[in-house]
Amino acid sequence: MTATRIGLAGYGSGGRIFHAPLLAAAADVEFTGVVTRSPERRAELAKGYPDVPAYDSIADLAAAGAEAVVISTPAATHTDLAREAIGLGLAVVVDKPFALDAEAAREVVTLAEEAGVPLTVYQNRRFDSDFLTVRRLMDEGALGEVRRFESRFERWDPDRRPKAAGGGTLLDFGAHLVDQAHVLFGPVSRVYAELRTDDGELDSDVFVALHHDSGVESHLWGSIRQAAPGPRFRVSGTTGTYIVDGLDGQEAMLKAGRSPAALGERWGVEPEHAWGRLYRGKTGAPVRSERGRWDSFHPAFAAAVRGEGPLPVDPWDSVRAMDVLDAARMSATTGETVDLGQRPQGVSTTR
Template identity: 35%
Template sequence: MELAGIVTRSPVRRAEAVEEYPDVPLYDSLTDLLAAGVDAVVITTPPETRRELVLEATKAGVHVVADKPFAPDAEVGRELVKAAADAGVILNVFHNRRWDTDIRTLRSVLESGAVGQVARFESRFDLDQPDTLEALVARELRLLGSEGSYVSQQGAYHRYYEPFALAVAGKGPEPVPGAEAVHTLEVLDAARLSDAERRSVDLEG
Protein backbone atom coordinates (compact mmCIF):
# COMPACT_ATOMS: atom_id res chain seq x y z
CA MET A 1 0.00 0.00 0.00
CA GLU A 2 1.37 3.42 -1.03
CA LEU A 3 0.43 6.74 0.56
CA ALA A 4 -0.64 8.87 -2.42
CA GLY A 5 -1.69 12.08 -0.69
CA ILE A 6 -2.73 13.82 2.52
CA VAL A 7 -5.70 16.16 2.89
CA THR A 8 -5.42 18.94 5.47
CA ARG A 9 -5.88 22.69 5.58
CA SER A 10 -4.35 23.14 9.02
CA PRO A 11 -0.98 24.93 8.84
CA VAL A 12 0.25 22.90 11.80
CA ARG A 13 -0.80 19.61 10.25
CA ARG A 14 0.67 20.57 6.89
CA ALA A 15 4.01 21.34 8.50
CA GLU A 16 3.95 18.00 10.32
CA ALA A 17 3.06 16.18 7.11
CA VAL A 18 5.88 17.82 5.16
CA GLU A 19 8.36 16.86 7.85
CA GLU A 20 7.18 13.26 8.17
CA TYR A 21 6.22 12.59 4.53
CA PRO A 22 8.27 15.03 2.42
CA ASP A 23 7.55 13.23 -0.86
CA VAL A 24 3.77 12.92 -0.40
CA PRO A 25 1.52 15.56 -2.05
CA LEU A 26 -0.76 17.65 0.17
CA TYR A 27 -4.32 18.61 -0.79
CA ASP A 28 -6.81 21.14 0.57
CA SER A 29 -9.87 18.93 0.10
CA LEU A 30 -11.01 15.40 -0.55
CA THR A 31 -12.32 16.63 -3.90
CA ASP A 32 -8.79 17.64 -4.93
CA LEU A 33 -7.34 14.31 -3.81
CA LEU A 34 -9.97 12.35 -5.71
CA ALA A 35 -9.31 14.41 -8.83
CA ALA A 36 -5.62 13.49 -8.59
CA GLY A 37 -6.56 9.81 -8.76
CA VAL A 38 -6.43 7.31 -5.88
CA ASP A 39 -7.69 3.77 -5.31
CA ALA A 40 -8.79 4.23 -1.70
CA VAL A 41 -9.09 6.91 0.97
CA VAL A 42 -8.96 6.88 4.76
CA ILE A 43 -11.37 9.37 6.34
CA THR A 44 -10.39 10.45 9.86
CA THR A 45 -12.17 13.79 10.09
CA PRO A 46 -14.52 14.73 12.98
CA PRO A 47 -17.53 12.38 13.15
CA GLU A 48 -20.07 14.99 12.04
CA THR A 49 -18.29 15.40 8.68
CA ARG A 50 -17.84 11.75 7.75
CA ARG A 51 -21.19 11.04 6.08
CA GLU A 52 -20.69 13.62 3.33
CA LEU A 53 -17.07 12.63 2.76
CA VAL A 54 -17.84 8.91 2.56
CA LEU A 55 -20.64 9.64 0.08
CA GLU A 56 -18.32 11.83 -2.01
CA ALA A 57 -15.62 9.15 -2.12
CA THR A 58 -17.94 6.26 -2.94
CA LYS A 59 -19.68 8.31 -5.62
CA ALA A 60 -16.26 8.82 -7.18
CA GLY A 61 -15.74 5.06 -7.28
CA VAL A 62 -13.08 5.00 -4.57
CA HIS A 63 -12.77 2.45 -1.78
CA VAL A 64 -13.09 3.86 1.76
CA VAL A 65 -11.84 3.25 5.27
CA ALA A 66 -13.89 5.42 7.63
CA ASP A 67 -12.79 6.08 11.19
CA LYS A 68 -15.06 5.06 14.04
CA PRO A 69 -17.84 5.90 14.59
CA PHE A 70 -18.34 6.02 10.83
CA ALA A 71 -21.91 7.34 11.17
CA PRO A 72 -23.98 9.11 13.86
CA ASP A 73 -26.44 6.22 14.05
CA ALA A 74 -27.31 2.89 12.47
CA GLU A 75 -29.73 4.44 9.96
CA VAL A 76 -27.02 6.62 8.45
CA GLY A 77 -24.60 3.69 8.63
CA ARG A 78 -26.95 1.61 6.50
CA GLU A 79 -27.24 4.53 4.05
CA LEU A 80 -23.46 4.61 3.62
CA VAL A 81 -23.22 0.84 3.25
CA LYS A 82 -25.85 0.95 0.48
CA ALA A 83 -24.09 3.84 -1.27
CA ALA A 84 -20.84 1.88 -1.34
CA ALA A 85 -22.59 -1.25 -2.59
CA ASP A 86 -24.38 0.70 -5.31
CA ALA A 87 -21.04 2.19 -6.40
CA GLY A 88 -19.33 -1.20 -6.37
CA VAL A 89 -16.65 -0.15 -3.89
CA ILE A 90 -15.52 -1.37 -0.48
CA LEU A 91 -16.52 0.55 2.65
CA ASN A 92 -14.71 -0.61 5.76
CA VAL A 93 -14.58 0.86 9.25
CA PHE A 94 -11.39 1.38 11.23
CA HIS A 95 -12.14 -0.97 14.11
CA ASN A 96 -8.37 -1.24 14.27
CA ARG A 97 -8.05 -2.57 17.79
CA ARG A 98 -9.37 -5.93 16.62
CA TRP A 99 -5.91 -6.49 15.14
CA ASP A 100 -4.03 -5.76 18.34
CA THR A 101 -2.21 -8.82 19.59
CA ASP A 102 -3.90 -8.66 22.99
CA ILE A 103 -7.41 -8.51 21.51
CA ARG A 104 -6.72 -11.41 19.16
CA THR A 105 -5.22 -13.42 22.02
CA LEU A 106 -8.20 -12.59 24.22
CA ARG A 107 -10.53 -13.89 21.53
CA SER A 108 -8.63 -17.15 21.24
CA VAL A 109 -8.64 -17.55 25.03
CA LEU A 110 -12.41 -17.07 25.13
CA GLU A 111 -12.99 -19.47 22.23
CA SER A 112 -10.80 -22.11 23.87
CA GLY A 113 -12.82 -22.05 27.08
CA ALA A 114 -9.59 -21.99 29.08
CA VAL A 115 -10.86 -19.49 31.67
CA GLY A 116 -14.21 -21.20 32.13
CA GLN A 117 -17.28 -19.12 32.93
CA VAL A 118 -16.39 -15.44 32.55
CA ALA A 119 -17.08 -13.50 35.75
CA ARG A 120 -15.40 -10.16 35.11
CA PHE A 121 -13.78 -8.21 32.26
CA GLU A 122 -11.69 -5.06 32.74
CA SER A 123 -10.28 -2.77 30.04
CA ARG A 124 -7.94 0.14 30.82
CA PHE A 125 -6.40 2.72 28.47
CA ASP A 126 -3.75 5.14 29.73
CA LEU A 127 -3.14 8.38 27.77
CA ASP A 128 -0.58 11.08 28.38
CA GLN A 129 -2.36 13.54 26.05
CA PRO A 130 -6.08 12.90 26.66
CA ASP A 131 -7.06 16.06 24.75
CA THR A 132 -5.85 14.46 21.51
CA LEU A 133 -6.69 10.78 22.15
CA GLU A 134 -3.55 9.97 20.17
CA ALA A 135 -0.84 9.29 22.75
CA LEU A 136 -1.70 5.82 24.05
CA VAL A 137 0.87 4.95 26.69
CA ALA A 138 -0.46 1.63 27.92
CA ARG A 139 -3.48 -0.60 27.82
CA GLU A 140 -4.42 -3.63 29.84
CA LEU A 141 -7.20 -6.15 29.37
CA ARG A 142 -7.99 -8.40 32.29
CA LEU A 143 -10.35 -11.36 32.09
CA LEU A 144 -11.35 -13.34 35.17
CA GLY A 145 -13.13 -16.67 34.91
CA SER A 146 -14.10 -19.69 36.95
CA GLU A 147 -11.12 -21.70 35.69
CA GLY A 148 -8.44 -19.05 35.27
CA SER A 149 -7.58 -15.54 34.11
CA TYR A 150 -5.93 -13.65 31.25
CA VAL A 151 -3.95 -10.39 31.43
CA SER A 152 -3.02 -8.77 28.13
CA GLN A 153 0.02 -7.20 26.52
CA GLN A 154 -0.48 -4.42 24.00
CA GLY A 155 -0.19 -5.23 20.29
CA ALA A 156 0.02 -3.54 16.89
CA TYR A 157 -3.20 -2.23 15.32
CA HIS A 158 -1.58 -1.10 12.03
CA ARG A 159 -2.03 -4.63 10.73
CA TYR A 160 -5.60 -3.63 9.90
CA TYR A 161 -4.40 -2.13 6.62
CA GLU A 162 -2.83 -5.34 5.35
CA PRO A 163 -6.14 -7.22 4.91
CA PHE A 164 -7.81 -4.04 3.64
CA ALA A 165 -5.24 -3.70 0.85
CA LEU A 166 -5.76 -7.37 -0.07
CA ALA A 167 -9.54 -6.85 -0.10
CA VAL A 168 -9.22 -3.85 -2.45
CA ALA A 169 -7.12 -6.03 -4.75
CA GLY A 170 -9.77 -8.76 -4.60
CA LYS A 171 -7.41 -11.15 -2.84
CA GLY A 172 -9.02 -11.51 0.57
CA PRO A 173 -11.96 -10.73 2.84
CA GLU A 174 -12.65 -7.21 4.08
CA PRO A 175 -11.37 -6.62 7.63
CA VAL A 176 -14.43 -4.74 8.96
CA PRO A 177 -17.20 -4.35 6.37
CA GLY A 178 -19.48 -1.37 6.85
CA ALA A 179 -22.47 -3.68 7.26
CA GLU A 180 -20.73 -5.34 10.20
CA ALA A 181 -19.89 -1.98 11.78
CA VAL A 182 -23.57 -1.02 11.57
CA HIS A 183 -24.20 -3.59 14.31
CA THR A 184 -21.94 -1.55 16.60
CA LEU A 185 -23.97 1.56 15.80
CA GLU A 186 -27.16 -0.35 16.62
CA VAL A 187 -25.74 -1.14 20.06
CA LEU A 188 -24.85 2.53 20.58
CA ASP A 189 -28.33 3.58 19.45
CA ALA A 190 -29.85 1.15 21.94
CA ALA A 191 -27.62 2.43 24.72
CA ARG A 192 -28.67 6.04 24.07
CA LEU A 193 -32.34 5.04 23.97
CA SER A 194 -31.98 3.02 27.17
CA ASP A 195 -30.40 6.00 28.91
CA ALA A 196 -33.00 8.46 27.64
CA GLU A 197 -36.02 6.30 28.51
CA ARG A 198 -34.57 4.47 31.52
CA ARG A 199 -35.48 1.03 30.22
CA SER A 200 -33.93 -2.07 28.73
CA VAL A 201 -33.74 -2.20 24.94
CA ASP A 202 -33.77 -5.50 23.08
CA LEU A 203 -31.57 -5.93 20.02
CA GLU A 204 -32.77 -8.24 17.28
CA GLY A 205 -30.27 -10.65 15.76
Protein backbone atom coordinates in the same frame (compact mmCIF):
# COMPACT_ATOMS: atom_id res chain seq x y z
CA MET B 1 2.62 -6.46 -7.82
CA THR B 2 1.23 -2.97 -8.31
CA ALA B 3 0.79 -1.15 -5.00
CA THR B 4 -2.66 0.14 -4.06
CA ARG B 5 -2.69 3.94 -4.09
CA ILE B 6 -4.24 5.10 -0.80
CA GLY B 7 -4.67 8.68 0.38
CA LEU B 8 -5.59 10.12 3.75
CA ALA B 9 -8.28 12.70 4.52
CA GLY B 10 -7.44 14.59 7.68
CA TYR B 11 -4.08 15.25 9.32
CA GLY B 12 -5.03 15.95 12.92
CA SER B 13 -3.90 13.60 15.67
CA GLY B 14 -5.80 10.65 14.18
CA GLY B 15 -4.42 10.97 10.68
CA ARG B 16 -0.96 12.17 11.65
CA ILE B 17 -0.31 9.68 14.48
CA PHE B 18 -2.55 6.66 13.88
CA HIS B 19 -2.69 6.37 10.09
CA ALA B 20 0.17 8.11 8.28
CA PRO B 21 3.00 6.02 9.83
CA LEU B 22 1.10 2.79 9.18
CA LEU B 23 0.24 3.74 5.60
CA ALA B 24 3.84 4.74 4.93
CA ALA B 25 5.07 1.40 6.30
CA ALA B 26 2.41 -0.83 4.73
CA ALA B 27 3.45 -3.44 2.20
CA ASP B 28 1.90 -3.09 -1.27
CA VAL B 29 0.57 0.40 -0.43
CA GLU B 30 1.55 3.70 -2.04
CA PHE B 31 0.80 6.52 0.39
CA THR B 32 -0.36 8.87 -2.30
CA GLY B 33 -1.45 12.09 -0.58
CA VAL B 34 -3.19 13.87 2.29
CA VAL B 35 -6.29 16.04 2.13
CA THR B 36 -5.85 19.03 4.42
CA ARG B 37 -6.18 22.76 3.87
CA SER B 38 -4.51 23.76 7.14
CA PRO B 39 -1.15 25.49 6.55
CA GLU B 40 0.05 24.10 9.89
CA ARG B 41 -0.89 20.53 8.96
CA ARG B 42 0.64 20.91 5.53
CA ALA B 43 3.89 22.02 7.11
CA GLU B 44 3.83 18.98 9.41
CA LEU B 45 3.17 16.71 6.43
CA ALA B 46 6.06 18.22 4.48
CA LYS B 47 8.38 17.68 7.43
CA GLY B 48 7.30 14.11 8.13
CA TYR B 49 6.65 12.88 4.59
CA PRO B 50 8.28 15.28 2.10
CA ASP B 51 7.36 13.08 -0.88
CA VAL B 52 3.64 12.92 0.00
CA PRO B 53 1.63 15.79 -1.56
CA ALA B 54 -1.23 17.68 0.08
CA TYR B 55 -4.59 18.24 -1.61
CA ASP B 56 -7.50 20.55 -0.99
CA SER B 57 -10.25 17.95 -1.41
CA ILE B 58 -11.02 14.27 -1.81
CA ALA B 59 -11.94 15.04 -5.42
CA ASP B 60 -8.43 16.42 -6.00
CA LEU B 61 -6.97 13.30 -4.38
CA ALA B 62 -9.02 11.07 -6.70
CA ALA B 63 -8.03 13.14 -9.74
CA ALA B 64 -4.37 12.60 -8.82
CA GLY B 65 -4.84 8.85 -9.14
CA ALA B 66 -5.77 7.60 -5.67
CA GLU B 67 -7.75 4.35 -5.59
CA ALA B 68 -8.79 4.61 -1.95
CA VAL B 69 -8.98 7.03 0.94
CA VAL B 70 -8.75 6.74 4.71
CA ILE B 71 -11.10 9.21 6.41
CA SER B 72 -9.67 10.42 9.72
CA THR B 73 -11.57 13.61 10.44
CA PRO B 74 -13.97 14.61 13.26
CA ALA B 75 -16.70 12.00 13.68
CA ALA B 76 -19.49 14.35 12.66
CA THR B 77 -17.96 14.58 9.16
CA HIS B 78 -17.41 10.84 8.59
CA THR B 79 -20.60 9.94 6.77
CA ASP B 80 -20.64 12.98 4.49
CA LEU B 81 -17.04 12.43 3.44
CA ALA B 82 -17.64 8.70 2.98
CA ARG B 83 -20.58 9.46 0.67
CA GLU B 84 -18.37 11.86 -1.32
CA ALA B 85 -15.62 9.27 -1.67
CA ILE B 86 -18.06 6.55 -2.70
CA GLY B 87 -19.50 8.90 -5.33
CA LEU B 88 -15.99 9.33 -6.72
CA GLY B 89 -15.50 5.57 -6.89
CA LEU B 90 -12.85 5.50 -4.16
CA ALA B 91 -12.60 2.56 -1.79
CA VAL B 92 -13.00 3.87 1.76
CA VAL B 93 -11.72 3.31 5.28
CA VAL B 94 -13.72 5.31 7.85
CA ASP B 95 -12.17 5.91 11.24
CA LYS B 96 -14.21 5.07 14.32
CA PRO B 97 -16.80 6.00 15.36
CA PHE B 98 -18.15 5.16 11.92
CA ALA B 99 -21.13 7.51 12.32
CA LEU B 100 -23.06 9.35 15.01
CA ASP B 101 -25.97 6.90 14.86
CA ALA B 102 -26.95 3.57 13.32
CA GLU B 103 -29.29 5.05 10.71
CA ALA B 104 -26.50 7.08 9.12
CA ALA B 105 -24.10 4.14 9.28
CA ARG B 106 -26.60 1.81 7.63
CA GLU B 107 -27.26 4.34 4.86
CA VAL B 108 -23.56 4.65 3.97
CA VAL B 109 -22.93 0.89 3.96
CA THR B 110 -25.93 0.34 1.71
CA LEU B 111 -24.75 3.12 -0.61
CA ALA B 112 -21.30 1.51 -0.90
CA GLU B 113 -22.82 -1.89 -1.67
CA GLU B 114 -25.05 -0.46 -4.36
CA ALA B 115 -22.07 1.35 -5.91
CA GLY B 116 -19.85 -1.71 -5.69
CA VAL B 117 -17.24 0.25 -3.71
CA PRO B 118 -15.21 -1.44 -0.92
CA LEU B 119 -15.93 0.16 2.46
CA THR B 120 -14.53 -0.75 5.85
CA VAL B 121 -14.15 0.76 9.32
CA TYR B 122 -10.90 1.26 11.22
CA GLN B 123 -11.58 -1.01 14.19
CA ASN B 124 -7.88 -1.26 14.97
CA ARG B 125 -8.51 -2.51 18.50
CA ARG B 126 -9.35 -5.90 17.00
CA PHE B 127 -5.60 -6.10 16.44
CA ASP B 128 -4.53 -5.21 19.99
CA SER B 129 -2.11 -7.57 21.67
CA ASP B 130 -4.38 -8.18 24.67
CA PHE B 131 -7.49 -8.76 22.55
CA LEU B 132 -5.66 -11.23 20.31
CA THR B 133 -4.47 -12.99 23.47
CA VAL B 134 -8.05 -13.30 24.74
CA ARG B 135 -9.08 -14.84 21.42
CA ARG B 136 -6.21 -17.30 21.61
CA LEU B 137 -7.08 -18.36 25.17
CA MET B 138 -10.72 -18.85 24.18
CA ASP B 139 -9.72 -20.89 21.13
CA GLU B 140 -7.47 -23.04 23.31
CA GLY B 141 -10.25 -23.59 25.85
CA ALA B 142 -8.05 -22.19 28.63
CA LEU B 143 -10.98 -20.32 30.21
CA GLY B 144 -13.64 -22.97 29.79
CA GLU B 145 -17.04 -21.49 28.98
CA VAL B 146 -16.84 -17.71 29.26
CA ARG B 147 -19.59 -16.28 31.46
CA ARG B 148 -18.59 -12.62 31.89
CA PHE B 149 -16.45 -10.25 29.85
CA GLU B 150 -15.22 -7.04 31.51
CA SER B 151 -13.51 -4.48 29.32
CA ARG B 152 -12.28 -0.96 30.08
CA PHE B 153 -10.91 2.08 28.32
CA GLU B 154 -10.32 4.29 31.35
CA ARG B 155 -7.96 7.24 31.47
CA TRP B 156 -7.17 10.14 33.78
CA ASP B 157 -7.43 13.18 31.56
CA PRO B 158 -9.41 15.74 33.61
CA ASP B 159 -8.58 18.67 31.34
CA ARG B 160 -9.94 16.96 28.25
CA ARG B 161 -13.40 18.05 27.10
CA PRO B 162 -15.48 15.68 24.95
CA LYS B 163 -16.28 17.41 21.68
CA ALA B 164 -19.70 17.44 20.06
CA ALA B 165 -18.00 16.58 16.77
CA GLY B 166 -16.76 13.34 18.33
CA GLY B 167 -20.00 12.18 19.90
CA GLY B 168 -18.69 11.91 23.47
CA THR B 169 -17.01 9.04 25.31
CA LEU B 170 -19.82 6.59 24.55
CA LEU B 171 -19.02 6.75 20.84
CA ASP B 172 -15.30 7.43 21.14
CA PHE B 173 -14.44 4.51 23.45
CA GLY B 174 -17.69 2.60 23.09
CA ALA B 175 -17.12 2.03 19.38
CA HIS B 176 -14.15 -0.15 20.32
CA LEU B 177 -15.61 -1.70 23.46
CA VAL B 178 -18.82 -2.85 21.80
CA ASP B 179 -17.05 -4.01 18.64
CA GLN B 180 -14.68 -6.22 20.64
CA ALA B 181 -17.55 -7.71 22.65
CA HIS B 182 -19.45 -8.43 19.43
CA VAL B 183 -16.47 -10.12 17.81
CA LEU B 184 -15.99 -12.40 20.79
CA PHE B 185 -19.56 -13.21 21.81
CA GLY B 186 -21.94 -12.31 19.00
CA PRO B 187 -25.25 -10.42 18.81
CA VAL B 188 -26.76 -8.55 21.75
CA SER B 189 -30.37 -8.85 22.94
CA ARG B 190 -30.44 -6.43 25.92
CA VAL B 191 -28.59 -3.19 26.69
CA TYR B 192 -28.35 -1.18 29.90
CA ALA B 193 -26.21 1.95 30.24
CA GLU B 194 -25.26 4.80 32.55
CA LEU B 195 -23.66 8.02 31.30
CA ARG B 196 -22.12 10.81 33.34
CA THR B 197 -21.64 14.33 32.08
CA ASP B 198 -19.79 17.23 33.67
CA ASP B 199 -20.89 20.86 33.45
CA GLY B 200 -23.40 20.17 30.69
CA GLU B 201 -20.79 18.55 28.43
CA LEU B 202 -21.15 15.37 26.45
CA ASP B 203 -20.64 12.13 28.36
CA SER B 204 -17.18 11.71 29.84
CA ASP B 205 -17.81 8.53 31.84
CA VAL B 206 -19.90 5.55 30.66
CA PHE B 207 -20.90 2.07 31.75
CA VAL B 208 -22.68 -0.33 29.40
CA ALA B 209 -23.98 -3.83 30.20
CA LEU B 210 -24.75 -6.16 27.31
CA HIS B 211 -26.55 -9.50 27.34
CA HIS B 212 -25.45 -11.57 24.35
CA ASP B 213 -27.62 -14.18 22.67
CA SER B 214 -24.81 -16.60 23.51
CA GLY B 215 -25.52 -16.08 27.23
CA VAL B 216 -22.35 -14.08 27.95
CA GLU B 217 -22.66 -10.84 29.92
CA SER B 218 -20.36 -8.01 28.83
CA HIS B 219 -19.65 -5.14 31.23
CA LEU B 220 -17.96 -2.21 29.50
CA TRP B 221 -16.49 0.96 30.99
CA GLY B 222 -15.18 4.06 29.24
CA SER B 223 -13.89 7.16 31.00
CA ILE B 224 -11.57 10.14 30.73
CA ARG B 225 -12.20 11.02 34.39
CA GLN B 226 -10.93 7.83 36.06
CA ALA B 227 -7.92 8.47 38.31
CA ALA B 228 -7.45 4.76 39.06
CA PRO B 229 -8.15 2.78 35.87
CA GLY B 230 -9.28 -0.80 36.35
CA PRO B 231 -8.00 -3.87 34.46
CA ARG B 232 -8.10 -3.59 30.69
CA PHE B 233 -9.73 -7.03 30.54
CA ARG B 234 -11.11 -9.47 33.04
CA VAL B 235 -12.52 -12.48 31.21
CA SER B 236 -14.17 -14.99 33.51
CA GLY B 237 -14.88 -18.57 32.47
CA THR B 238 -15.83 -21.84 34.11
CA THR B 239 -12.21 -23.01 34.41
CA GLY B 240 -10.17 -19.82 34.55
CA THR B 241 -10.04 -16.03 34.52
CA TYR B 242 -7.67 -13.91 32.46
CA ILE B 243 -6.73 -10.44 33.74
CA VAL B 244 -4.51 -7.90 32.02
CA ASP B 245 -3.76 -4.32 33.06
CA GLY B 246 -2.87 -1.33 30.93
CA LEU B 247 -3.43 -0.57 27.27
CA ASP B 248 -1.86 -2.29 24.32
CA GLY B 249 1.46 -0.59 23.59
CA GLN B 250 0.99 0.26 19.91
CA GLU B 251 -0.65 3.61 20.64
CA ALA B 252 2.29 4.64 22.83
CA MET B 253 4.72 3.50 20.14
CA LEU B 254 3.08 5.69 17.51
CA LYS B 255 2.88 8.70 19.83
CA ALA B 256 6.60 8.27 20.53
CA GLY B 257 7.32 8.46 16.80
CA ARG B 258 8.07 4.76 16.35
CA SER B 259 6.64 2.79 13.44
CA PRO B 260 6.56 -0.69 11.90
CA ALA B 261 8.97 0.56 9.23
CA ALA B 262 11.64 1.06 11.89
CA LEU B 263 10.80 -1.78 14.28
CA GLY B 264 9.99 -4.58 11.85
CA GLU B 265 9.17 -7.81 13.71
CA ARG B 266 9.54 -6.01 17.04
CA TRP B 267 6.47 -3.91 16.27
CA GLY B 268 3.56 -4.71 18.61
CA VAL B 269 5.56 -7.03 20.89
CA GLU B 270 4.60 -6.53 24.53
CA PRO B 271 7.30 -6.69 27.23
CA GLU B 272 6.93 -9.54 29.68
CA HIS B 273 6.04 -7.21 32.56
CA ALA B 274 2.92 -6.13 30.61
CA TRP B 275 1.63 -9.68 30.07
CA GLY B 276 -1.66 -10.67 31.63
CA ARG B 277 -2.18 -13.56 34.03
CA LEU B 278 -4.42 -16.60 33.98
CA TYR B 279 -5.99 -17.33 37.37
CA ARG B 280 -7.56 -20.42 38.85
CA GLY B 281 -8.52 -19.42 42.37
CA LYS B 282 -5.53 -17.93 44.16
CA THR B 283 -3.06 -19.26 41.63
CA GLY B 284 -2.09 -16.97 38.76
CA ALA B 285 0.48 -17.54 36.05
CA PRO B 286 1.74 -15.10 33.38
CA VAL B 287 0.42 -15.60 29.86
CA ARG B 288 2.53 -14.67 26.85
CA SER B 289 0.87 -11.84 24.95
CA GLU B 290 0.23 -12.12 21.24
CA ARG B 291 1.98 -9.58 19.06
CA GLY B 292 -0.19 -6.53 18.35
CA ARG B 293 -0.88 -6.15 14.64
CA TRP B 294 -2.23 -2.69 13.80
CA ASP B 295 0.29 -2.87 10.95
CA SER B 296 -1.80 -5.61 9.29
CA PHE B 297 -4.92 -3.48 8.71
CA HIS B 298 -3.89 -1.28 5.78
CA PRO B 299 -2.18 -4.08 3.82
CA ALA B 300 -5.33 -6.21 4.24
CA PHE B 301 -7.48 -3.30 3.04
CA ALA B 302 -5.17 -2.75 0.07
CA ALA B 303 -5.45 -6.42 -0.88
CA ALA B 304 -9.25 -6.22 -0.67
CA VAL B 305 -9.24 -3.20 -3.00
CA ARG B 306 -7.24 -5.28 -5.49
CA GLY B 307 -9.77 -8.11 -5.13
CA GLU B 308 -7.24 -10.37 -3.43
CA GLY B 309 -8.86 -10.88 -0.02
CA PRO B 310 -11.68 -9.90 2.33
CA LEU B 311 -12.03 -6.51 3.97
CA PRO B 312 -10.30 -6.42 7.37
CA VAL B 313 -13.60 -5.36 9.01
CA ASP B 314 -17.07 -6.03 7.62
CA PRO B 315 -18.80 -2.60 7.73
CA TRP B 316 -22.06 -4.26 8.79
CA ASP B 317 -20.29 -5.18 12.03
CA SER B 318 -19.98 -1.47 12.75
CA VAL B 319 -23.64 -0.86 11.90
CA ARG B 320 -24.52 -3.59 14.39
CA ALA B 321 -22.32 -1.92 17.02
CA MET B 322 -23.99 1.44 16.32
CA ASP B 323 -27.40 -0.19 16.96
CA VAL B 324 -26.11 -1.17 20.40
CA LEU B 325 -24.65 2.28 21.10
CA ASP B 326 -27.96 3.91 20.11
CA ALA B 327 -29.71 1.57 22.54
CA ALA B 328 -27.17 2.45 25.24
CA ARG B 329 -27.92 6.15 24.89
CA MET B 330 -31.65 5.43 25.07
CA SER B 331 -31.15 3.31 28.18
CA ALA B 332 -29.12 6.01 29.90
CA THR B 333 -31.84 8.55 29.10
CA THR B 334 -34.76 6.44 30.34
CA GLY B 335 -33.01 4.48 33.09
CA GLU B 336 -34.41 1.28 31.63
CA THR B 337 -32.95 -1.74 29.88
CA VAL B 338 -33.49 -1.66 26.12
CA ASP B 339 -34.57 -4.97 24.58
CA LEU B 340 -33.23 -5.33 21.06
CA GLY B 341 -35.34 -8.48 20.75
CA GLN B 342 -35.25 -10.26 17.43
CA ARG B 343 -34.66 -7.06 15.47
CA PRO B 344 -31.79 -7.67 13.02
CA GLN B 345 -28.67 -5.74 14.00
CA GLY B 346 -26.67 -4.37 11.11
CA VAL B 347 -28.16 -6.65 8.47
CA SER B 348 -27.87 -5.63 4.84
CA THR B 349 -31.19 -5.05 3.10
CA THR B 350 -29.56 -5.76 -0.27
CA ARG B 351 -28.10 -9.20 0.45
